[in-house]
Amino acid sequence: MKQLNWRVITTHTICIIGVIFMSLPVWIAFATSTHSAETILRNGLQFWPGSDFLPTYHEALFVEGGVMKSVLGITMLKNSLILGLGFAIGKVIISMLAAYAIVYFRFRLALPLFWIIFMTLLLPLEVRIIPSYEVVSGLGLLDTHAGLIIPLIASATGTFFFRQFFLSVPDELLEAARLDGATAWGFFIDILVPLSKTMIAAILIIMFVVGWNQYLWPLIMTTKEENYTLVIGIKQIYQILADGGELPQYQKAFALTILATLPPVLVVLVFQNWFVKGLVESEK
Amino acid sequence: MSKVQLTNVRKTYPNGAEAVRGVDMEIESGEFIVFVGPSGCGKSTLLRMVAGLESVTSGQVLIDDRLINDVSPAERDVAMVFQNYALYPHMTVRGNMSYGLKNRGLPKAEIDQKVTEAAKMLRIGDFLDRQPSQLSGGQRQRVAMGRAIVREPKVFLFDEPLSNLDAKLRVQMRIEIKRLQRRMNVTSIYVTHDQTEAMTLADRLAVVNDGKIEQMGSPIDLYNNPATLFVASFIGSPQVNLLPATFDGQHLISGDLKLSGFGDLPTSTELVLGIRPDELRLDESGPFLLRVDIVEQHGSDNLIYGGVLGAMNDGDQETEFCFKTSQDMLPDLDSTLKLGFNDERAMVFNKVTGERLR
Numbered sequence: 001m002k003q004l005n006w007r008v009i010t011t012h013t014i015c016i017i018g019v020i021f022m023s024l025p026v027w028i029a030f031a032t033s034t035h036s037a038e039t040i041l042r043n044g045l046q047f048w049p050g051s052d053f054l055p056t057y058h059e060a061l062f063v064e065g066g067v068m069k070s071v072l073g074i075t076m077l078k079n080s081l082i083l084g085l086g087f088a089i090g091k092v093i094i095s096m097l098a099a100y101a102i103v104y105f106r107f108r109l110a111l112p113l114f115w116i117i118f119m120t121l122l123l124p125l126e127v128r129i130i131p132s133y134e135v136v137s138g139l140g141l142l143d144t145h146a147g148l149i150i151p152l153i154a155s156a157t158g159t160f161f162f163r164q165f166f167l168s169v170p171d172e173l174l175e176a177a178r179l180d181g182a183t184a185w186g187f188f189i190d191i192l193v194p195l196s197k198t199m200i201a202a203i204l205i206i207m208f209v210v211g212w213n214q215y216l217w218p219l220i221m222t223t224k225e226e227n228y229t230l231v232i233g234i235k236q237i238y239q240i241l242a243d244g245g246e247l248p249q250y251q252k253a254f255a256l257t258i259l260a261t262l263p264p265v266l267v268v269l270v271f272q273n274w275f276v277k278g279l280v281e282s283e284k
Numbered sequence: 285m286s287k288v289q290l291t292n293v294r295k296t297y298p299n300g301a302e303a304v305r306g307v308d309m310e311i312e313s314g315e316f317i318v319f320v321g322p323s324g325c326g327k328s329t330l331l332r333m334v335a336g337l338e339s340v341t342s343g344q345v346l347i348d349d350r351l352i353n354d355v356s357p358a359e360r361d362v363a364m365v366f367q368n369y370a371l372y373p374h375m376t377v378r379g380n381m382s383y384g385l386k387n388r389g390l391p392k393a394e395i396d397q398k399v400t401e402a403a404k405m406l407r408i409g410d411f412l413d414r415q416p417s418q419l420s421g422g423q424r425q426r427v428a429m430g431r432a433i434v435r436e437p438k439v440f441l442f443d444e445p446l447s448n449l450d451a452k453l454r455v456q457m458r459i460e461i462k463r464l465q466r467r468m469n470v471t472s473i474y475v476t477h478d479q480t481e482a483m484t485l486a487d488r489l490a491v492v493n494d495g496k497i498e499q500m501g502s503p504i505d506l507y508n509n510p511a512t513l514f515v516a517s518f519i520g521s522p523q524v525n526l527l528p529a530t531f532d533g534q535h536l537i538s539g540d541l542k543l544s545g546f547g548d549l550p551t552s553t554e555l556v557l558g559i560r561p562d563e564l565r566l567d568e569s570g571p572f573l574l575r576v577d578i579v580e581q582h583g584s585d586n587l588i589y590g591g592v593l594g595a596m597n598d599g600d601q602e603t604e605f606c607f608k609t610s611q612d613m614l615p616d617l618d619s620t621l622k623l624g625f626n627d628e629r630a631m632v633f634n635k636v637t638g639e640r641l642r
Binding site for chain 1: 335336337356357358362363364366367368370371372373374375383384387388431435
């Protein structure tokens with residue numbers, strides 16, 4: 001019994017250290033964001049919350065000139081949401097359709113095509129960022145949401161996950177649907193999509209977080225302030241802080257950081273059940 | 285009410301494997317046909333070709349005199365019940381049953397009426413709003429049948445529908461399927477490897493072996509008059525007793541045994557004598573000496589298994605007989621029984637070709 005207690009204590013200690021190690025920086029960022037610029041400049045990072053929470057966040061989100069020259073924090077939040085959602089939804093749609101074609105339409109190139117798609121996993125966006133920019137600029141889509149999202153929505157990971165899932169769906173379901181007079185499109189919409197519900201949710205969540213955290217692509221793509229995402233905004237605010245002669249507004253930079261981490265955290269917290277279900281089980 | 289006609293139907297897979305090698309068959313309107321055979325014999329492939337789930341390599345498939353080789357499964361107006369039910373797991377029972385009708389663009393009121401009617405017939409009316417995962421195996425199988433029934437198809441196709449059920453339920457469902465088919469009078473093709481199911485359900489039975497129809501006819505006809513060794517050994521439970529033998533002009537010779545009562549058989553080839561377990565009888569002057577090995581008590585009758593002393597062996601295997609007798613017959617193990625048989629009902633086959641000679 002005593003031995004067991006020790007084991008419990010040890011494992012818990014290790015876990016707690018891990019939690020502290022990972023969450024402490026976030027806490028310090030939050031605590032610091034609630035202090036005034038003067039306090040931070042005089043005393044450095046703060047561990048305990050201060051009294052400036054409301055004014056700082058209000059200014060960061062809703063006051064013109066609060067964080068950027070003209071754009072509001074809330075606008076950047078909206079841009080980030082559009083990018084995150086567009087990125088995730090686009091990826092799910094494209095990769096589901098690709099996987100559907102690869103698994104259910106037995107054309108000769110299905111397997112080679114799948115492996116080519118799969119190999120693009122080895123090529124991150126950074127490798128093709130110049131040509132992609134050239135294409136988007138040629139289409140006149142610079143500084144638009146479409147130009148920001150469309151080049152990113154092909155997804156090898158998503159295609160792979162959906163392919164594996166579709167392969168596990170029994171053939172008899174397709175045959176029953178064919179006898180029931182379902183068209184290729186009907187089978188996809190009526191049977192496959194509902195069956196993939198949890199899978200779709202899991203991929204949506206992962207991709208939303210990835211899309212939300214995109215940095216390099218939006219940085220290159222957006223030149224106008226009103227198209228900045230939060231992640232870009234954080235980078236820019238430090239630059240503005242460094243350039244200007246006035247008192248550095250560190251508390252607002254920290255506020256933006258906290259705002260930028262909140263949505264992905266919320267999404268994962270709220271949907272974690274779906275997330276786990278989608279990755280470990282499926283209703284068939 | 286439709287007839288189905290197969291003319292020299294063949295199926296060759298791209299890798300060269302021949303699954304079906306020339307099948308001719310006419311199925312009358314309202315008939316219940318069972319394809320029976322060992323696994324891998326091509327019976328399911330044949331069924332799936334009628335359904336349109338497998339392409340036909342050559343030959344013709346006709347429903348009501350209409351050539352349907354290249355007609356899509358949905359337009360063939362057939363309904364199929366699968367072994368693993370293949371219910372749409374995310375739809376309710378009602379959704380499962382109405383999906384096919386919805387795709388055909390029937391008005392909602394009519395769909396509801398048909399589904400309710402079919403559900404009542406199958407006694408699943410209480411489950412209409414449940415998901416398949418909340419149902420037992422037997423109930424799922426009923427839903428799968430309901431999905432087939434509501435379509436009012438020309439032909440019902442069953443692909444080993446009872447294999448996933450436990451033994452008791454299988455017997456119940458078997459009777460229910462038969463009753464349903466009688467009542468609806470729809471032409472049906474049923475695939476199974478279970479010969480009891482085949483015997484009890486079929487109007488006519490087609491024994492499939494190696495991609496060909498070995499023999500087709502009423503179950504009792506196939507039992508009494510099998511055309512080949514394969515049919516004789518496949519139909520009937522317990523299996524027919526087989527004794528390797530040769531003919532010397534007057535007697536069948538098997539090892540030390542000399543059996544009279546046979547004539548007009550070829551002397552040059554190896555033969556097989558087939559005697560059904562219930563054609564054997566206790567007989568002090570009979571030719572067989574059975575050394576009792578195992579006695580199985582089935583209630584109303586006993587099955588006595590044992591080696592036949594002095595008989596020609598098939599390779600290394602001792603020739604074994606099964607003797608079906610009454611429940612009060614309980615010989616000691618390793619004792620011997622003297623057995624005779626009804627030579628009128630004994631069958632003789634050519635061992636090489638399997639052809640029946642007598």
